[in-house]
Amino acid sequence: MANSTSTSGNLKDGLQLQWLGHASFKVNSPNGKVIYIDPWLDNPKAPPDAKPVKNVDIVVLTHGHFDHIGSAVEIASDTNAKVICNFEISLYMKSKGIPESNIIGINESGSISVDNILFTMVHAEHSSGITDGDRVIDGGTAAGIVIKFDDGYTIYHTGDTGLFSDMKLIASLYKPDLVMMCIGGYYTMSPKEAAEAVKLIKPKYLLPMHYGTFPALSGNPDELSKLIPKTVKTRVIPLKPGEIFS
Template structure:
């Protein structure tokens, strides 16, 4: 079930949007293990596994959530099978049909309408399109789609308003924010209680490190991971971020970018 929030003058009203079928819970016995940073929750650890650029995996209990998987099946060899897949938008560094066909199995796929419309029929059958403001769940994990778009004049053509999604996932007692390709939006800046945030920062497509630092100091996630950063100089973050947030700089480009 997905619930759509209609935003009117800053107020949210909920209406039920039936999608039929819902999401099937997939509890897979997996021999492969996921390595990476661990973040404790009251119901078990979250594991953060960077893949490359904007692609990452989140492990939680028996769930392995693939986010924007691209790069072909070989990039995911030896990793646990996907139990769910989230796709933020249709650019080629976030969405690749051959990769999905190779790794998706029967995992439910959540994406935006643009990507949903581009999926081949077999994948579309296991996919759901969420719009900005929709709430739902995937395999019992609460999920919200939030706006992801440019805000600076001259960059709007890269990520127009209302097309791309960021995602909020509630894992145990922690809320994880995967921003997708975006600059700071009013919705981002108004967030509270974010345990982990993945923020992009490369020009001209997303935000600058300076914009990211200002946003971080506004919505104050407990932990922030810069990702999708290309050749951006991230050193500004080390001095610009306040004490409320732990900065975790990780190598998101293991293959050299």
Template sequence: MYKVYNMNSVKIEGINIQWFGNSGFLLEGNGKKIYIDPYQIGAEPAFDDRADILLITHEHFDHCSPEDIRKVRRSDTTTLIPESCSLEFRGDARRVAEGDVLADGLEIKGVRIDVVPAYNLDKPYHPRELGVGYIVELGGLRIYHAGDCDFFPEMEDIRADIALLPIGGTYTMDEEEAARAAAAISPKVVIPMHYGSEGIDGDPEKFKAFVNSKNPDINVIILDV
């Protein structure tokens, strides 16, 4: 059902998910390319491989990277960016905040996108007003990108087929807390993110073991870069 390519991408029910490291992803399906928090993506993609839609979760440098944003945007790219982010964009750029479209969602270029909360409970790094998470409906799948966050109460209400969850600790959930979040969401697949860079030491295998102990029906897919 799930085919991993080159260790950094996986195809799930016709949707290709590529991980760039940290919290950066490319979702491809139904003729659309959706980049989320691109950071250190390497070479500039060919024009046809650039973003139809670009989603930014918050303004921290490893999520809202001007260099990487420049690489993936086209003149017709639609960008969603939190109100708190100071970076200015030309073209179709829309400021969003959790709650603005939480009830009804947005439809952009045939893709439904829900803007959801993303915040820390007991850490100072990500107050509620700083950033957001996104749920992208693509090819019949609901794909949840949590942004930088802890396991906050509203996460109990999130329903997704695929969850992209931070596990690095320090600034976000650690492996055990992220596994509790995964169990609450109960997706078909969970992919760990936001680990492996300087100061972020999360262990994806440890996360997988925690998830398996809580709900063995959840498939944990560990990607590499």
């Protein structure tokens, strides 16, 4: 992280989120664990020091598309990280030689506690096929992930998703303080739908993601900010790839 700049908010002590471009985040938890969410560290916007990954405790995957699991096999092979994913992706990870003892396959509404951090898989409206050479393997159902730290602070990565009204249930059940939300359009919500999602969830902080990687993902944080009503107090934090929010 030597070259990284950082932005400060009123985040939990010790919690840091670094955007690695696209939907990839490195999270340093308040209890000192390192979590990678949807690591695709070869994405066109990834910071130059994103690789190699040396220190990681947990990798979390929302779905099987290459731009989300891109670096997961490599990281899990090179480190002793636990991998949390859906059941079908867990079978894929096993088939790639990742030790079974390090793979945790759950599914929507399922939770698992690892290192005193609670991971819950939640709904997303998307697909999840895994590209393997010239084949597409069934990657189960796409999901989002809610991460609750040992002190109760909660963050939610939407994964790739369209808008759905049950985001309101995710908000009332899990009360995320911070949301990493897809806003680029084309494959996911654009700012128009994301602004509705913000109204349903009303997090304190929103880190936009899944935009700007390719020209097709044209939604941007400015458009989103303009569409959020003044009565909703969510603070949109547009990070640059490599930047840390702490």
